[in-house]
Amino acid sequence: MEKGASFLFAGISFDKKKFADDFSRFKEKREIDNPENDISLLESGKAEPAEATMVSASMRKRKTRASEKDAVEGFNVFTGSNKSAQTVVVNEENEKEEDGPSKAKKELNRQMERDAVFRKKYSIHVSGTNVPSPLKTFAELSSRYGCESYLLHNLAELGFKEPTPIQRQAITVLLCDRECFACAPTGSGKTLAFLCPMLMKLKHASKEGIRAVIMCPTRELAVQTTRECKNLAKGTKFRIKLMKKELMRGADLSKFSCDVLISTPLRLRLAIRKKKMDLSRVEYLVLDEADKLFEVGSLLKQIDPVVKACSNPSIVRSLFSATLPDFVEELARSIMHDAVRVIIGRKNTASELIKQKLIFAGSEEGKLLALRQSFAESLNPPVLIFLQSKERAKELYGELAYENIRVGVIHSDLSQTEREDAIDDFRAGKIWVLIATDVIARGMDFKGVNCVINYDFPDSAAAYIHRIGRSGRAGRSGEAISFYAEDDIPFLRNIANVMEASGCEVPSWIKALPKLRGKKHRPRRESISTKPKDETEGEANQKVKLKGKKRRPRRVSISTKPKDETEGEANQKMKLRGKRLHPQRVSISTKPKDELKGKRTKVCN
């Protein structure tokens, strides 16, 4: 792990003067703290004032912090829901030993048993102390947490009838002011799992600084999350802002305020450093695709100062991803306060709704042939094709652009507008096959992608899970095809493990391959292009410019005549339009011209 990682989430100091209001509230709440009441309120699942539920949870959190317990207290990681439930029961019994068995305690035990059964049904695994009961229905947002009617209305408008497993658990955890790191399969509704409690916690629009921050690893994902957040907040006055270039043009952002700010780490870091953006009032911080953000390298360096700048002591931080490697868990465990870990199904597995296939293509040439053949046999758009670099994406685009397929390309060399256009066109069905780099491999929600093709083998199991997860979303089925060549064989086993874990068959010879750990697989690959390099690049660039125009490619002339001659004829023809056709024809005669003239003269005479 990089050195900088140790600073993550650190540096939070409480400025009592600046936060005098918060401080006095904090004091008040501590005075009325009563853990037993908290738990029975939380776990009963009955209608109760939202305020009471949330306040009690936040009190518990603050009490834990104030008592200076170990920061990771309560992390019975991998112990599962039953055991954590037991832990709570034992703690409760110890605390109230002298009171003897009470009705409330019995009810609490029963509730915990019910929760355990419910969690098992939805493959929800939790670790941490006093984990709140999962949601049974969206209506409980109102009955248990007093959510505003606009939210239930918007959920219904969006067609969401019942919560997905991650929503059932993560929403209640966050509503109880508990920090949370969550791992759930791709396409399982993680976005709503953090947006919904965030809007509920913010309650109403306010102009007091920046109140919530969501960090996403790519601009595309930030745009999508902003749109989803606005959809969910329809009918409210919440100011939901995407951190755009235009916003950065402001000379000083120290007074900038909004309810929700969605950004990539780089923009936000620049805004803090160069434009004095103030994040000290942020109450809610989400790191979406957390493992990507924590990847050692540039992103980690960018999020560190952002996380430090979010210095509000009451902040609730959460991490979400479909893949949660051990190093991210360790980092989260060591830095978050009394966090709850929520895992849906098995960690780091692909969605079971995706039919996965491996195809041996031998060489680059073999891949192109296999792709063309599969399109010829059956093309079932929308299809996404992933390549390992923008150069290769351009090359494949150069090969497919003039075939009878509506194909598009997206990579980091395109402008923001061109990238957004490509995504919009793909969503609208104007593009059937979208060739892409990993820039859209994570988080992007394209409804109904039928097939994902890994033209280039993914560089890790996590990359594989995210790429293929663009299909098989929200309960729909999908297909994933991965081409592999000789070079990829040593890396097959990692992917095969993922396939097997999600119920796909894997040949035994692949399972017998030696394990490879921690290595990223990005081999130097031969060019895809069957054309000279300059030509391919030129065409790819030209195509991007032509987007939206009629497709009339420059074709090699059919004419066998020199160019000038052909053009001359064409111009002449244009002039003659509407005149009678009396073309000057080449003489039929095989005799010399003079001789012929003489003869004609003769006849006439």
Ligand SMILES: Nc1ncnc2c1ncn2[C@@H]1O[C@H](COP(=O)(O)OP(=O)(O)OP(=O)(O)O)[C@@H](O)[C@H]1O
């Ligand atoms: N409760 C629900 N009922 C039905 N559909 C839902 C529900 N919640 C979310 N969805 C839909 O499911 C799809 C996937 O959701 P989302 O993009 O949040 O997945 P995700 O888990 O974040 O995936 P990824 O790991 O790829 O980022 C979206 O189209 C979303 O509108």
